[in-house]
Amino acid sequence: xxxxxxxxxxxxxxxxxxxxxxxxxxxxxxxxxxxxxxxxxxxxxxxxxxxxxxxxxxxxxxxxxxxxxxxxxxxxxxxxxxxxxxxxxxxxxxxxxxxxxxxxxxxxxxxxxxxxxxxxxxxxxxxxxxxxxxxxxxxxxxxxxxxxxxxxxxxxxxxxxxxxxxxxxxxxxxxxxxxxxxxxxxxxxxxxxxxxxx
Numbered sequence: 433x434x435x436x437x438x439x440x441x442x443x444x445x446x447x448x449x450x451x452x453x454x455x456x457x458x459x460x461x462x463x464x465x466x467x468x469x470x471x472x473x474x475x476x477x478x479x480x481x482x483x484x485x486x487x488x489x490x491x492x493x494x495x496x497x498x499x500x501x502x503x504x505x506x507x508x509x510x511x512x513x514x515x516x517x518x519x520x521x522x523x524x525x526x527x528x529x530x531x532x533x534x535x536x537x538x539x540x541x542x543x544x545x546x547x548x549x550x551x552x553x554x555x556x557x558x559x560x561x562x563x564x565x566x567x568x569x570x571x572x573x574x575x576x577x578x579x580x581x582x583x584x585x586x587x588x589x590x591x592x593x594x595x596x597x598x599x600x601x602x603x604x605x606x607x608x609x610x611x612x613x614x615x616x617x618x619x620x621x622x623x624x625x626x627x628x629x630x
Contacts, residue, residue, distance in 0.1 A: 439556065442531045443467040444479065450630065451480035455487075461630040462492065464575075466531040468628075474530040489629040495575040497536050497625065499524075502564060505571075513571070517546035523569040525560035529553045532625045533573040540573075575625035 438446035447467045453459040468482045480486070499510070507513040516522050526533040534551060541549040552569050554560040557578045564572045 442471065442528045444471060447482075447486075447630075448479040451485040460489075461486065462627060463630060464532075464627045465625050466533075470530060470532050470535055474535075486630040492627045492629055493577065494626045495577040497533060497573055498576050500561075500564065500572045500574065501570065502567065504567075507570070514544050514546055517541075517544070517549040519548065521548045521550050522546070522571070523550045523552050524571045524573055525552045525554055525563060525569045526573055527554060527557040527560060527578075533575070537573045577625070577627065 438449050440446070443463055443466055447461060447463050450459055450461040472478055472482050499513070501507055501513070507516065513522065524537050526537060528534065534553065537549065537551055541547065552560075552563075554563070557572070557574050560569070560572045560574070563569050
């Protein structure tokens with residue numbers, strides 16, 4: 433088996449490539465909801481048909497979204513974060529426009545009544561995380577699967593923390609983290625990013 437990462441456009445580049453390969457079972461795809469749901473719902477034109485051009489094989493994982501801040505952040509709690517975003521710009525980064533984490537941030541803006549929650553799009557999670565750690569933005573919204581290494585306890589106390597997680601019950605590994613449902617931000621309580629094989 434050869435693994436070929438074709439990054440770009442929030443997963444559209446790789447998914448488009450696979451959709452145009454022979455349907456002989458030799459080319460497989462691991463992709464996520466941003467490509468098959470969010471991009472399809474928000475783009476006028478898609479380079480492929482996510483329903484007819486690909487055969488869904490199975491769900492691999494469901495991943496909650498996390499709101500990440502630096503350890504040196506002014507915001508130690510999600511409540512502090514929301515309060516600030518009501519009166520002054522609080523900049524959150526995402527891996528791109530119209531992807532799950534961008535839409536998640538916009539739902540948080542509406543449901544949390546935080547008009548100053550400003551989106552800064554990046555070309556991927558890595559540059560957003562670099563700017564977060566460099567202090568250019570206040571937070572990053574991302575699926576937890578992208579940040580498992582960074583959220584290990586050793587990293588947590590050195591460089592950053594998760595203020596909240598988008599699951600009803602939260603995660604045992606992040607038991608100190610607020611859960612959206614506990615904070616009356618119901619519309620984003622179960623916002624997840626799934627990863628599946630095609």
